[in-house]
Amino acid sequence: MTETPAAPTTTRALLRGSVPALGVGVGSALTLVALSGLAAWLQQRIWHDLPASWGVPQDSPWWTVAVLTVTGVLVGAVVRWVPGHAGNDPATSGLVAPPLPAGTVPGLALALVLGLAGGVSLGPENPIIAINVALAVWLLARPGSGTAAAGPVGLATAGTIGAMFGTPVAAVLVLTEALAEHGRGEGRLFDRLFGPLVAAGAGALTMQLIGAPTFSVDVAPYGEPRLWDIVAAVVVATCAALLAYLAVLSFAPVHRAFHLLRSPVLALGLAGLVLGALGAIGGPLTLFKGLDEMKELAERADELGWLALLGIAAVKTVALVVASGAGFRGGRIFPAVFIGVAVGLAASGLVPAVPAAVAVAAGVLGAVLVVARSGWLALFMAVVTVGDIALLPVLCLAVAPVWLAVRAMPEMLLPAAGDDRPEFAALSGAGPKHPA
Incomplete structure (x- = not known):
């Protein structure tokens, strides 16, 4: 019919x-x-x-x-x-x-x-x-x-x-x-x-x-486009994507380990202890959702140095896996943006020839691309974080090779028991008429 x-x-x-x-x-x-x-x-x-x-x-x-x-x-x-x-x-x-x-x-x-x-x-x-x-x-x-x-x-x-x-x-x-x-x-x-x-x-x-706060961080504005910037953006985005990919690979084992405890009080209490230890190691900048912290990170980038910035990104990545895997209620995009900012600032500090705006935007692009598995959202967050639309052509070219690699990676999302993860079914009209 x-x-x-x-x-x-x-x-x-x-x-x-x-x-x-x-x-x-x-x-x-x-x-x-x-x-x-x-x-x-x-x-x-x-x-x-x-x-x-x-x-x-x-x-x-x-x-x-x-x-x-x-x-x-x-x-x-x-x-x-x-x-x-x-x-x-x-x-x-x-x-x-x-x-x-x-x-x-x-x-x-x-x-x-x-x-x-x-x-x-x-x-x-x-x-x-x-x-x-x-x-x-x-x-x-x-x-x-x-x-x-x-x-x-x-x-x-x-x-x-x-x-x-x-x-x-x-x-x-x-x-x-x-x-x-x-x-x-x-x-x-x-x-x-x-x-x-x-x-x-x-x-x-x-x-x-x-008057809510915005996502943008304070970095030097982007100047005249160069072909070198595309190469730099691909390299930085790939590095951020690889770090986020390590989080994806460890996500399921960490989730399984915490949920072996059965009791959410024990599991989340232990996860809180681990997060506290990570916060003590990485410092206050690695705590919280990361919106205010990434702004402070950009302000203190020269003081911290590229190696410390990479360490902060690594600690934040582990904290993201532990917090989300153990069952704390929260989203993964905010910390992914923080991780991308930290990687980008580290890259710009290590290789000063890479403009900070390019490095930060590319870092956010790579991290969000892996964590959210959305090219549109990754491009948007990358541009918003540096607040410079002039970077969009560079990012559109840089995202192509990174997406070809990312699309074959597993998602940072686990299947619910007895569910095929219909994340968008309700948007298409295939969901229920009212919640059960």
């Missing part, structure tokens, strides 16, 4: 859909601001006020170990006993995933805030997207309403990505790739992206009005 072609989207339908898109975009940004602000407040109490009141140096190694260990135990307790168990195992969830039941939101939010404040080397992206998607589906696709979950999932995903990265471009690139790979809908692509684009724009504008 032949399928009946889908009716074309009307202008009235697009206008009608833009209203919830605006609401979801603004709401997604406000959720990000609220949870990030709460985590920042708690971080200030834990890492500054409390040790100061006790006369303990803020960068004391034993304080770092103690805080990360306690953080692991607390997050483990949330995963074990709070209803919903703080959502899915992060090792099995990508940036875009099917919606979680709304009942998991409080536990996931608590686990995220504790991890961010406690210094865990993960970003907020995956949990924030999951929270906003769950809330959007719960509000807009209630059971029995007959509304498919695909629309709210796309809106909340786009709104959150737009807010987090400060521009709707990142959201459109991610969703375009998702629809191209898994989409089954009919009609013009821009019609299908119209609502998510509005949501992403609303989220990004909300963050800009609030």
Whole structure:
């Protein structure tokens, strides 16, 4: 039997859909601001006020170990006993995933805030997207309403990505790739992206009005393009990709080792102890999600030297594997960007002929390409991190050989039990009409 072609989207339908898109975009940004602000407040109490009141140096190694260990135990307790168990195992969830039941939101939010404040080397992206998607589906696709979950999932995903990265471009690139790979809908692509684009724009504008920090680091602006820059970019991106590939190779064994403990309290408590030891070795710059730390890294690059920068990148890579493999709730893109920045600064310090902007952008390109397995997102993050669109032609040429190597590598993502990892099924309309 032949399928009946889908009716074309009307202008009235697009206008009608833009209203919830605006609401979801603004709401997604406000959720990000609220949870990030709460985590920042708690971080200030834990890492500054409390040790100061006790006369303990803020960068004391034993304080770092103690805080990360306690953080692991607390997050483990949330995963074990709070209803919903703080959502899915992060090792099995990508940036875009099917919606979680709304009942998991409080536990996931608590686990995220504790991890961010406690210094865990993960970003907020995956949990924030999951929270906003769950809330959007719960509000807009209630059971029995007959509304498919695909629309709210796309809106909340786009709104959150737009807010987090400060521009709707990142959201459109991610969703375009998702629809191209898994989409089954009919009609013009821009019609299908119209609502998510509005949501992403609303989220990004909300963050800009609030004055949220950006991803860009302070490096010397890029000058006149040279053929040598393309070669340098390929070499640096390859080095960053190889370091990230080591993380991918160790991801499954580390995940398996921690989960042999069965109890999330024990597993995450032990992981917290390991992360504390890594933080004591690598210093405060290797803690937390990495957004503020990579800016400080760029400011102190000359002082630290290229060998120390490589050491920091290596420690951060191990911390990323331990944190994500053990089950801390968080995303892998923020630390991947930090790793890329550290590798790029090290390359520029080792070979001064390589412009810092080229090296940093290429480092981010290689690291994100392996960790996120998205060429569009890697290119976008590389340009945003250095804040120079003039680098885009160089990066577009540099990404080609690196992608040919990366595409054959395993992903930093494990299959969930009894699941074929349909990360984008809900976006294409193949997912459920409401979360189970």
